[in-house]
Amino acid sequence: MTLLELLQLMRKHLKLMIVLPIVCALATAVVCFVALPNTYTASTSMYVLAKQSSANSDNAANYSNLNASQMMANDVSTLLKSDRIEADTAKDLHLESLKGYSTKVTSETTSRVITLSVTGTDPDIAATIANDMASNVSKVAQQVMDVQSVNVIDQATAPTAPSGPNRPMYIAVALLAGLFVAIAIVVVSDMLNTKVRNADEIEDLLGLPVIGRMPALKGGK
Template sequence: MELHEYLNILKKRWSLIVVITLIATLISGVASYFIIKPTYKSDISVIIGKQDAGDAKTTTQNYNDVMMYQKLVKTYSTLVTSRTVAENAIQKLGLNMKAEQLQGMISVAPKGDTEFLTITVKSRDAKQAMEIANQLAVSLKEVSANIKKVDNVQILDPAELPTSPDNPKPKLNMAIACFLGLMVSVGVVFLLEYLDNTVKSPEDIEKLLGIPVIGTIPVIVDSEK
């Protein structure tokens, strides 16, 4: 097919394309606004390393221990999602949930090759997400101090109350649904055209038989009838 033939196919079935695209966008909007329950996210950042006492000797030691603390970040990433830390946070906050539930709400992300560690908590309650994130940092600090007998966790940025849901994102979801609906509708249009083997024009006859059309019989409509 040539380009103008593709355009003619789309033009012929443009209404089907519009309907499918609008339905997909509408379904996505309804689901995002009324069906999917919003989830809130709260982050807290901690630094893995001893607190600097300020003297030259301690500063030199901390500088020499940077690589060690960077490696410890991976250890503390696992520790913050452990059952022990989760149970400690549940007990301190008086939460009515199991450790496995809380562990499923937590995600941890080291910031590259640094001593920084970001703890993220997702919850359907914005205030709960903030409180759990802050308590997890405190619980990590307490549990690690009990296990390693040294306080290597320093809280940098406390978690704040989220002002908007992290998920769903209605506008983004509707834009994606609109694009997918458009692609699917175009595919359906071309599929219907491919499955339609009826002859509709002299050009179809020339393609089918490989011979030119020398004449056509017009349809005569009797106006009196």
């Protein structure tokens, strides 16, 4: 089937090509607005400071300290995702767990700055969790790592605008999916109709009933 034939086929079934995508988009919109609550993301940033060596006046020592701090920033990022930090934070906030709130930690390889983002349905709790996790990771990092401190640069504040779900994207995907399904229905239907027409043409040509592509002979094998 050529592209021109497909376009002609779509034009022939224009009603289906319009109605089905719209129905899919509307159904997805209802699900998004009814079943998917708004989520909010609160973020805090931290700066990892390693303990300085006694020879910090030397350029080589300063470069070594910078590299050590960058590597420790990666370690602190991993620590933020640990069960201990989550358990301590939940205990501080009198929660059974942090279930329902997702965390994302970003740490660049060339920087000592770590960004922690907490996403959940309650903006105030999301901000509180982010700030408490930053406080807890500083305490634990000083205990188990050679870290002088983990200083908070920007404290998390309760966001006023939701960060998700991305409803327009979901609706657009549903619209495209409905269009593809409509095209598939039209193409398959045309293929079946073509087979039936071919079978009828063979039957008319041979004067015999046809099953598929083979003539059905009466009373014989």
